[in-house]
Amino acid sequence: MPNKKEKILVGLAGQQNSGKSTAFNMLTGANQHIANYPGVTVDKKSGSYKHEGVQVETVDLPGTYSLTSFSLEERVARDFLIKEKPDVIINVIDASSLKRSLYFTFQVLEIGFPVAIALNMMDVASRNGTQIDIRRLQHRLGVDVIPTVGCRGKGKKELRDAILATATRKEGKPLRITYEDLEPEINQLEEMLLMTHLADTHPTRWLSVKLVEGDNEAEKVVVEELGTASIELEKARTIRHNFEQDHFMPVADYMVGCRDKLASSIVESCVKETKTGKANISEKIDALVLNRFAAPIILIATVFIIYQLSIVKGYDLTQYWWPFLAKFRALVAGVLPAPGMLEDPHIRSMSLWMLDSANALLNYIPIFLILFALIAILEDSGYMARIAFILDRMFFAFGLHGQSTLPFILGGVFAGGCAVPGVMATKGIPDERSRLATILTVPYMNCLAKIPFYTLLVNVFFVEYKSWVMLFLSTITIFIALLVARLLTATILKTKETAPFVMELPNYHPPTFFGVGQRAIERTWQYIKKVGTIVVAVSVCVFTLLQFPGIDNQRKEYYETEINKAVVIFQHKIQTSSYAEQFQDETAILDMINLYTVYKAAKLNIRTAKASKKLDANYMKKYAGDFIFLKPKRDKDARIINKAIRGLASKRKALRRQIKEEQIKTSVLGTIGRSLEPVTQWAGFDWKINVAILSSFAARESSVATIGALYQQGADDNKSLEQRISSEISQNQLTPLHALAVMVFFALYPPCLATTIMIKVQTGSYKWMAFSVFFPTALGFIVASAIYSGGKALHLTGIQMMGIFYIFVVALTIVTGFSKSFRKSHTANSNVLEPN
Amino acid sequence: MPKQERRKKCRMLGDCTPGQQATIRCHHAVGAIRQRLLDLGFVPGAKIDMVRSAPLGDPVQCKVSGYNVTLRRSEANLIELENE
Numbered sequence: 001m002p003n004k005k006e007k008i009l010v011g012l013a014g015q016q017n018s019g020k021s022t023a024f025n026m027l028t029g030a031n032q033h034i035a036n037y038p039g040v041t042v043d044k045k046s047g048s049y050k051h052e053g054v055q056v057e058t059v060d061l062p063g064t065y066s067l068t069s070f071s072l073e074e075r076v077a078r079d080f081l082i083k084e085k086p087d088v089i090i091n092v093i094d095a096s097s098l099k100r101s102l103y104f105t106f107q108v109l110e111i112g113f114p115v116a117i118a119l120n121m122m123d124v125a126s127r128n129g130t131q132i133d134i135r136r137l138q139h140r141l142g143v144d145v146i147p148t149v150g151c152r153g154k155g156k157k158e159l160r161d162a163i164l165a166t167a168t169r170k171e172g173k174p175l176r177i178t179y180e181d182l183e184p185e186i187n188q189l190e191e192m193l194l195m196t197h198l199a200d201t202h203p204t205r206w207l208s209v210k211l212v213e214g215d216n217e218a219e220k221v222v223v224e225e226l227g228t229a230s231i232e233l234e235k236a237r238t239i240r241h242n243f244e245q246d247h248f249m250p251v252a253d254y255m256v257g258c259r260d261k262l263a264s265s266i267v268e269s270c271v272k273e274t275k276t277g278k279a280n281i282s283e284k285i286d287a288l289v290l291n292r293f294a295a296p297i298i299l300i301a302t303v304f305i306i307y308q309l310s311i312v313k314g315y316d317l318t319q320y321w322w323p324f325l326a327k328f329r330a331l332v333a334g335v336l337p338a339p340g341m342l343e344d345p346h347i348r349s350m351s352l353w354m355l356d357s358a359n360a361l362l363n364y365i366p367i368f369l370i371l372f373a374l375i376a377i378l379e380d381s382g383y384m385a386r387i388a389f390i391l392d393r394m395f396f397a398f399g400l401h402g403q404s405t406l407p408f409i410l411g412g413v414f415a416g417g418c419a420v421p422g423v424m425a426t427k428g429i430p431d432e433r434s435r436l437a438t439i440l441t442v443p444y445m446n447c448l449a450k451i452p453f454y455t456l457l458v459n460v461f462f463v464e465y466k467s468w469v470m471l472f473l474s475t476i477t478i479f480i481a482l483l484v485a486r487l488l489t490a491t492i493l494k495t496k497e498t499a500p501f502v503m504e505l506p507n508y509h510p511p512t513f514f515g516v517g518q519r520a521i522e523r524t525w526q527y528i529k530k531v532g533t534i535v536v537a538v539s540v541c542v543f544t545l546l547q548f549p550g551i552d553n554q555r556k557e558y559y560e561t562e563i564n565k566a567v568v569i570f571q572h573k574i575q576t577s578s579y580a581e582q583f584q585d586e587t588a589i590l591d592m593i594n595l596y597t598v599y600k601a602a603k604l605n606i607r608t609a610k611a612s613k614k615l616d617a618n619y620m621k622k623y624a625g626d627f628i629f630l631k632p633k634r635d636k637d638a639r640i641i642n643k644a645i646r647g648l649a650s651k652r653k654a655l656r657r658q659i660k661e662e663q664i665k666t667s668v669l670g671t672i673g674r675s676l677e678p679v680t681q682w683a684g685f686d687w688k689i690n691v692a693i694l695s696s697f698a699a700r701e702s703s704v705a706t707i708g709a710l711y712q713q714g715a716d717d718n719k720s721l722e723q724r725i726s727s728e729i730s731q732n733q734l735t736p737l738h739a740l741a742v743m744v745f746f747a748l749y750p751p752c753l754a755t756t757i758m759i760k761v762q763t764g765s766y767k768w769m770a771f772s773v774f775f776p777t778a779l780g781f782i783v784a785s786a787i788y789s790g791g792k793a794l795h796l797t798g799i800q801m802m803g804i805f806y807i808f809v810v811a812l813t814i815v816t817g818f819s820k821s822f823r824k825s826h827t828a829n830s831n832v833l834e835p836n
Numbered sequence: 837m838p839k840q841e842r843r844k845k846c847r848m849l850g851d852c853t854p855g856q857q858a859t860i861r862c863h864h865a866v867g868a869i870r871q872r873l874l875d876l877g878f879v880p881g882a883k884i885d886m887v888r889s890a891p892l893g894d895p896v897q898c899k900v901s902g903y904n905v906t907l908r909r910s911e912a913n914l915i916e917l918e919n920e
Contacts, residue, residue, distance in 0.1 A: 015875075065875035070868035097903045100877050253862060253880055260879045286897075286904070295891045389906045393892035396908070402895075500869040500911045501895055502876060505904040 007055040008167045009084065013077060014092035015104050016063035017506045019120040022150030022515075023092045024060040027159065051160045059086070067107040069217035071430060071499070078217070081111060082202070087167045090159070092118045095125035095132060095147070096507070098271060102263040105141070106177050112203040115174065116144040116166045118159055123149045124507065129274040137270040142174040151512055179209070179258045182251070185239040186212055192232050198225050211236035213252050282507040286386070295390050302383070303413065306374050311416040314367030321366050325359045326605050330598075341590055342563055342656060350543055357539035358532070364448050367416065368527055373520035375410065380511035385503060392501055397817040398482040399489025400441075401434035402501060408438075411445035413478060419443045419755040421523050423762055433496035437489050439762055440772055441481040443751035446474055453696075453746055456707070461739035465799055469743075472802055477747050479813045484779070486816050534754045542695045545669040551662050559655055566651040570644050577640040579629070593652065595623060596645050599630050669694055683745060683784035684738040684792075693745070697753060736798025741788035744805070748780030850896070850913035852886040858917040859883055865914040877901045878915060 012027075014020040028047030045060040061080055062073035069075050081089065091108050093101040108115055125132065138145040144162040148155030166172075179186060190208040193199060198207065202221065210218035211232065222233055240251045247254060289298055332355055336348040378384045384406060392402030404426075411422030422442040429435040446454075454473055462469045551559075567589060574580045583589050599619060606612050620627045629645060632638035664670045665687075673690035680690055692707045750773045751759065760769040791801035852858055860882050863870050877900040878884070885899040895908040 066871060068871050070871050097901070099901050100875075100903065103875060103877075249862075256874055256879050257881065260881065282904075290888060290890070290897070292888075292891045385906075389890055389895060389897065390892075392906075392908070393890055393894040396894070500865075500872055500907065502869070502872045502905065502907040502911055504876065505897065505906055507903075 006053075007057065008087040008163075010056055010058045010163055010167075011061055011080060011084070011086035011089045012058060012092060013061045013081070013089055013104075013108060014063060015065050015094070015101060017504060018063065018092045018094040018101065019150045020060065020063055020092040023090070023118050023120055023148060023159075024058065026148070026150050026153050026156050028058050049160075052164060054164060056160075056163060059084075064104075066104060067111070068215065075217075081108075081113065085113075087114065088163050089113045089115050090118055090163065091115055092120050092150075095119045095122050096128055096130060098130075098132065099263050099267045102266060103259060106175075106259055106262070109141070109143075109174050110177055110203075110209060111206045114143075114166045114169065114172070116146065116159075116162045117141065118150075118155070119145055119147045120150050122147045122154075123152075124509075128280050131272040131274060133270045133272070137266070140175065140266050140270065142172065151515070177209075177259060177262060179212075179255055181247070182212060182239070182243065182255070182258075185243075189232065189235055189239065192235060196226060196232070198222070209255075212239050213255055214240060280507070282382075285508055286505070289383070289386060290389065299387060299390055302378075302387075303409070306371070306409070307416075310367055310371035310374060314364075314370045317366035317370075318363050322363055323605060325362055329355055329359060330602070333598075338591075338594055341567075341586075341593075341652065342559055342659065349547075350540065353543045354536050354539050358536055361449070361535060362528070364418075365524060365528070367448065368418070368524045369520055371410075371417070372421070372523040373516050375406070376516040376519040377511045379406075379519075380509060380515055382506045382508045385505050388503065389505060394817070395434075396501075398486040399434060399437050399493070400482075400485050401429050401431050401438070402503070403429045404434060404438040407442045408445060408478075408481075411442040412447050413445055416448045416451060417445055418447050418527060419445065419751050420527060420758050423755060423758040424526070426762060431497075431499040431501075433489055433493050433498050436493055436496060436763065436768070437485040439759055440488060440768070440775075441485045443755055443772065443776070444477050444481040444484065444748060446477055446747070447752075449752070450746060453707075454743060457739045457743055461734075461736040461798060468799075469802065472806055473743060473747060476744075476806060476809060479809045480748065482813055483809070483816060534757060538697075538753050542669070546664050546667050546691075546695065548667060551659060551666065555662065559659055562655055563652060566648055566655075570648045573644040573647070574641055577637040579637055579641050583641070589648075592626060592629065592645060593649055595626060596630060596649055664691065680781075682789050683781060684741045684788035685745075685784075689742055693749065696746075697750070737788060737791045737796070737801060738798075740791070740798045740802055740805075741784040744787055745780040745784035748776050748783060750774075750776040750780075847917045847919060848913045849884060849886075849898070849915040849917060850909045852884075852912075852917075854886050854888045856886045857883060858886070861916045861918045863915060865911070869911060869914065873907075873911070873915065876905050877903075878905075884915075884917075 012020055012024050014023075024045070024047070028049050046058060047060075048055060048057045050056070059080065061077040064071070064074045064077050067074060067078045067081070069078060080086075089108055091105050093105065105115070105117065119132065119134070119137075122132075132147075134145055134147055144166060146155050146159045146162050148159060186205075186208050189211060190204045193204045193207055198204070198221070207218055207221070211222065214236075219233065219236075222230055226232060243251050243254070288294055329352070333348075333352060336351055337345045339345075339348060375384075378387070387405045388402030391405055395401055395404050406428070407422045407425045409417070409422075410425050411417045411419050419442050422445065423439050426435050426438045426442070429438060454470070458466055458469050567586065570589065571580075571583065574583060583592065602615055603612065606615060616627075616631065619630065623630075628635055628638045629641045632642045665674075669691055670687065673687040673694060676690050677685075677687050680686075685693070688707070750756070756769050756772055759772045760766060763769070787801055787805055790796075791798070796804070847858070849858065849860075860878060860880050862880055863873060863878070865873065882900055887897040887899050887904065889896045889909075890906075895906050896912055897904055897906045898912075899905075
């Protein structure tokens with residue numbers, strides 16, 4: 001009886017798209033990513049379960065094609081295997097592409113760990129007519145082979161049994177990969193290595209094979225442990241040299257050939273194809289989807305459907321979702337200390353400010369759920385890899401990568417997205433230069449939070465050109481992002497590592513409801529966490545900067561006397577009413593006014609007559625005595641009160657707005673905004689715009705709120721923000737040209753704080769984070785200044801300037817895209833071995 | 837023989853047109869690209885079917901031992917083919 005361990009460590013290794021993540025979920029039941037898009041699993045994920053009294057700790061290794069050390073994922077997987085020495089390695093294999101998977105299996109076997117194989121996607125293989133003789137495969141490889149269908153949980157128990165069996169098995173004869181003519185030399189070198197202390201820490205056969213092959217990482221290990229002049233290194237070099245003299249081919253090629261021969265012989269003996277000659281379904285679909293003429297149409301249609309379903313339909317859904325958020329706000333507002341006549345307690349205004357900032361973002365939840373679900377469908381079905389294939393040439397011309405597509409779509413290519421998941425999705429891009437360029441340009445996409453600001457300005461300044469301006473804004477950002485990517489990759493990113501675009505086009509796969517739902521919820525949850533933490537925290541800072549130091553006592557006294565006057569007028573007005581004695585002291589008046597304001601606000605949120613009646617009934621029940629003043633109907637005396645309250649409430653509102661504006665003007669942020677005016681005048685920004693821009697760094701949503709607080713002169717209840725700004729136009733001579741400059745600046749504006757933090761996470765450097773803030777600010781300001789000052793000098797209108805700017809940017813993009821110099825420098829950089 | 841001329845004489849994977857089949861002789865790439873190509877089945881002696889090129893002409897799609905792989909022409913031109 002083998003001694004049973006109480007706890008074992010299992011590493012799950014395999015190639016990308018082998019269904020490793022599904023197998024991991026099946027084993028541990030953990031909540032985790034499943035995708036069809038190469039490179040989604042980059043992080044180390046672990047879970048554990050108990051089987052027959054043994055605690056099994058399972059680690060999901062990054063999906064890699066091999067265990068060499070060329071990419072980060074490979075290094076991560078290899079380091080885990082060598083350093084943590086798991087008790088068992090489960091090699092997950094895609095049954096429908098057995099031969100290629102065997103290359104990886106050989107590498108794992110060569111390191112010499114106890115291996116069990118999960119032969120996954122058996123269903124796909126048998127549907128394609130591939131029959132695999134499991135027993136013979138088991139015999140050839142000398143390890144347990146368990147057929148599984150990960151997404152349906154088939155083979156779970158068998159796999160768990162096999163893990164325990166493999167962990168405790170002593171004898172076992174796993175397949176040994178032999179290298180024919182090289183065997184004597186490899187054995188000699190292994191014997192030499194056995195004499196060194198490396199034998200205690202590293203599998204010697206593997207080390208010997210790798211040294212002969214000339215593997216950098218293996219050489220590094222030997223150099224570190226035995227020094228540069230070790231005889232073992234010298235021996236490996238001699239072996240290579242002699243072999244190449246005799247065989248006229250590189251050793252590495254020969255060894256690859258040996259492995260390939262072995263894999264072919266195994267596949268030949270174990271696999272029977274019953275449906276040869278027939279094109280499989282994936283190929284039939286590809287014949288249409290990747291057709292030269294149909295491909296662009298299908299791609300555009302797909303993006304259009306995503307846009308329609310997520311942004312348009314999702315926006316409709318927010319109308320049903322918003323009342324819940326509004327109700328929650330009302331609930332919180334009810335619990336907080338009541339508002340004062342002119343100034344509210346700080347705890348109240350601060351809490352509501354935080355809540356409003358959060359609500360503005362949470363409002364988008366339906367949009368994100370739909371968007372992320374659709375993107376998960378694209379990924380799982382395998383179409384995302386095709387998008388990369390179709391668009392790579394275009395992206396490549398600007399220093400980006402086919403796989404930049406997903407981050408750009410998430411970031412909001414057309415209108416609406418979020419840079420946070422967009423930047424996160426760059427993880428999958430293997431090319432470091434393109435990846436950085438993508439990270440730094442995703443924030444130029446139109447995130448959902450920029451839309452309300454655009455809408456506001458467009459409705460004020462460009463009413464008759466509405467759809468043109470929106471089209472301008474949603475496409476200009478793509479062109480600018482491409483240009484910036486090209487600029488960055490040709491300059492500061494020039495020396496960054498590049499990687500080849502060599503990517504598998506996985507077979508099409510019907511996405512599972514579970515997998516799609518899980519990922520949509522996961523990504524939305526990440527978004528909510530952003531709201532819950534960063535945005536709320538920063539909103540407090542912005543609140544503080546907008547509030548303090550506050551207005552001085554002299555002004556305060558002035559406002560006090562003003563409101564007192566209004567109260568006196570109120571009391572004078574209601575004298576004739578029989579209810580007058582109810583409103584003798586100030587607290588009663590304040591309570592009544594607050595009740596009136598809350599009631600009016602609640603009424604505003606209501607759309608149907610039925611709901612309105614229900615609200616009235618509620619209020620009647622709750623505030624039986626006072627409801628008559630809210631809805632006086634035929635009671636003449638109550639009507640007097642109602643009218644007086646309305647007057648007082650409106651006077652109070654106006655005074656509060658004045659206070660707020662004065663407060664912002666003298667606040668820290670207001671002071672900064674005003675001190676920037678001499679510079680920003682070139683772009684046509686006054687201090688109010690400056691403040692809005694500064695405050696929107698926390699989260700873009702707040703810019704509309706800040707603008708709303710600033711543009712309120714002479715506002716009474718019935719005027720919308722649009723109208724208020726319109727009235728400002730005549731006073732301050734704001735023109736469409738101003739608006740254009742502001743909108744373009746806003747389009748190029750640095751990413752919000754949450755995004756910059758994600759940039760820090762994904763680039764691992766504060767340098768890039770700082771760059772992502774300063775570069776767009778400078779660029780945006782230069783472009784906005786050029787538009788405003790240029791337009792002013794040439795006496796152009798906003799819409800004329802917009803057209804000129806658009807033509808200029810599009811022309812520049814086309815010229816840049818077709819220029820050859822960059823492509824040359826790119827290929828020169830790749831590793832080319834000149835035959836000699 | 838000068839390097840440039842020698843290279844021109846070889847038939848490279850990037851020169852294949854859709855529908856053609858070819859056998860790999862050797863790789864001119866080293867390091868990461870070479871490893872990646874080997875991992876995906878572009879081993880010397882393997883038969884490659886050129887399936888199609890992307891709508892913009894680059895990258896190309898190849899079929900190798902039963903599955904589809906896409907690679908840029910610049911990478912395909914590092915794969916030397918047997919003369920047939």
